[in-house]
Amino acid sequence: TGSASDPKEWQQHIRNRKRRKQIGDNLKDDKHELKLMIVRDMFLTGFDAPSLHTMYLDKPIKGHTLMQAIARVNRVYPGKEGGLIVDYMGVGVELKKALMNYTESGGKGKPTFDQEQAVKLMMEKYEVVKDMFYGFNYKKFFQLRPEERVSFVPSAMEHILKEKDKKERFAREVTALLKAFSLAVPHDKAMKIKDEVGLFQAIKSAITKTTETKRELQDKFDSAIKQILSKAVISDRIIDIFEAAGIQKPELSILSEGFLAEVKEMPQKNLAFEALKKLLNDEIRIMSKKNMVQAKSFMDLLDKTIKKYTNRSIEAAQVIEELIELARKVRDEKGRGKELNMNDDEVAFYDALEVNDSAVKILGNDVLRKIALELTRMIRNSVTIDWTQRESVRAGIRVEVKKILKKYGYPPDKEKKAIDTVLKQAELIAKGWVGK
Numbered sequence: 231t232g233s234a235s236d237p238k239e240w241q242q243h244i245r246n247r248k249r250r251k252q253i254g255d256n257l258k259d260d261k262h263e264l265k266l267m268i269v270r271d272m273f274l275t276g277f278d279a280p281s282l283h284t285m286y287l288d289k290p291i292k293g294h295t296l297m298q299a300i301a302r303v304n305r306v307y308p309g310k311e312g313g314l315i316v317d318y319m320g321v322g323v324e325l326k327k328a329l330m331n332y333t334e335s336g337g338k339g340k341p342t343f344d345q346e347q348a349v350k351l352m353m354e355k356y357e358v359v360k361d362m363f364y365g366f367n368y369k370k371f372f373q374l375r376p377e378e379r380v381s382f383v384p385s386a387m388e389h390i391l392k393e394k395d396k397k398e399r400f401a402r403e404v405t406a407l408l409k410a411f412s413l414a415v416p417h418d419k420a421m422k423i424k425d426e427v428g429l430f431q432a433i434k435s436a437i438t439k440t441t442e443t444k445r446e447l448q449d450k451f452d453s454a455i456k457q458i459l460s461k462a463v464i465s466d467r468i469i470d471i472f473e474a475a476g477i478q479k480p481e482l483s484i485l486s487e488g489f490l491a492e493v494k495e496m497p498q499k500n501l502a503f504e505a506l507k508k509l510l511n512d513e514i515r516i517m518s519k520k521n522m523v524q525a526k527s528f529m530d531l532l533d534k535t536i537k538k539y540t541n542r543s544i545e546a547a548q549v550i551e552e553l554i555e556l557a558r559k560v561r562d563e564k565g566r567g568k569e570l571n572m573n574d575d576e577v578a579f580y581d582a583l584e585v586n587d588s589a590v591k592i593l594g595n596d597v598l599r600k601i602a603l604e605l606t607r608m609i610r611n612s613v614t615i616d617w618t619q620r621e622s623v624r625a626g627i628r629v630e631v632k633k634i635l636k637k638y639g640y641p642p643d644k645e646k647k648a649i650d651t652v653l654k655q656a657e658l659i660a661k662g663w664v665g666k
Contacts, residue, residue: 257282260307273302280305286316349417352410356423358403359430362396363389371429386433388498394542397437404434437504486561490554499546506553507536513560520574522658523581523651524563531556570599575659579605582651589641601638605631605652613660628653 236244245253254273256264260281267273270289285303303313366389371382390400411427414420496502510532518525535556539549567577580602584590590598608630617623631649640648 254279277302278305280307282313283307284314284316348410348413349419352407352414352420352423355403355407355410356427359400359407360426362400362403365389368429369426372425383433383436384498384501386429387437388501390433390437391498391500391504392546394540401434401438404430490557494550494554499550502550503539503546503553506550506557507532510553510557510560513557517560517563520659521578521581522655523578528556528560528563531559570595572599572602575610576602576606578655578659579609579652582655583640583648584644584651587644590644592641593639597638601634601640604634608634609652609656609660613656617660618657624653627656 250272253264253267254277256262257267257273258279258281273279279302282303282305285299287299291299300313300315303315305313363386366386368386371379371386374382390396407427408431411420411424415424493502493506510528514525514528514532517528532553535549535552538544539546544552567574570577570580572580580598583598583601585595585598593601609627612623612627612630614620614623617627628649631652632645635645635648
């Protein structure tokens with residue numbers, strides 16, 4: 231699998247869905263010349279090629295996924311004495327654990343899960359997820375042409391996002407449904423609802439991609455599920471919410487007025503909120519690697535706005551206005567160094583001086599700028615590769631910072647906090663200086 235953005239030299243190896251299916255069919259045919267296949271998270275659940283006899287494992291794998299994997303080569307087939315697992319990762323211990331989980335004590339070999347129980351749980355969770363779409367006809371999705379389906383997803387997302395705490399409950403219930411579904415297939419009831427399960431998964435994935443700022447660790451059963459679910463539902467690519475909503479995806483470093491205007495006009499206000507929240511989170515996270523003080527200030531503003539919205543103190547339209555205003559401030563921050571005639575490092579030390587404090591402001595912008603420039607030069611000349619571990623070097627820098635502050639008349643009662651902040655800021659950005 232792959233995408234158009236992958237390097238040119240990869241393109242000849244990237245296959246569409248039809249070609250991948252053909253490869254699977256070739257593998258099932260023991261007379262075909264295809265004898266060896268290298269896969270990752272493919273051809274597990276729902277794929278059956280009885281003639282396969284050898285599997286090479288070169289990645290950590292355990293539990294249900296391990297049982298699924300070894301089951302690919304244990305099918306009965308004429309002339310085949312048994313399946314062989316060539317283990318490069320030492321999964322023997324995990325295999326024993328998996329077998330213990332799948333069989334009862336006493337060597338009876340009865341599976342610990344009953345398929346009928348799995349089907350019952352699957353149908354319960356299916357009804358729960360269906361009920362979460364009360365008042366929204368999600369089945370309309372299946373009546374649309376393929377090119378229309380992507381634009382349908384934002385409306386489904388908006389329906390889930392408009393109620394407080396529904397996003398987390400939806401993700402939790404869909405995950406439970408998918409797990410039960412993976413155990414229930416190929417039962418008739420499972421196959422009957424597979425298209426709807428696939429749609430629920432697509433909506434959950436789109437919400438997660440739009441609202442999560444970092445990928446959380448989770449069970450790796452999604453790829454197996456995708457091999458069962460309807461090919462008409464599961465896309466080859468992750469849904470890009472900006473594209474689906476009909477707006478151009480911004481360069482995260484710009485957040486242009488054009489983009490902000492498009493977001494403001496989105497009819498799905500809750501979805502617009504989630505998208506803006508994610509973009510701002512990402513922008514501030516990038517900023518925090520260079521300027522801890524300014525990043526904290528923006529993050530506090532963002533958290534305050536989000537809290538007001540989650541408490542329903544303000545409506546979606548109002549929170550979008552506030553987030554757009556914050557986005558402008560974040561964007562404009564990038565030009566502040568030019569206004570001060572300082573580079574990013576110098577601005578970071580400038581902000582570390584608590585320049586917004588009334589007692590500090592009295593010094594005037596010119597003096598504060600001189601302090602920041604001198605601090606930057608001194609610290610750049612003082613740091614070494616291991617300076618953060620050498621207390622003597624840290625102590626020396628602390629003394630020099632104190633001297634510079636006293637030299638320019640920095641308020642004594644603010645001095646200790648300023649020194650601590652300057653040193654923390656130095657630890658943050660000085661790694662990039664060493665060796666230059």
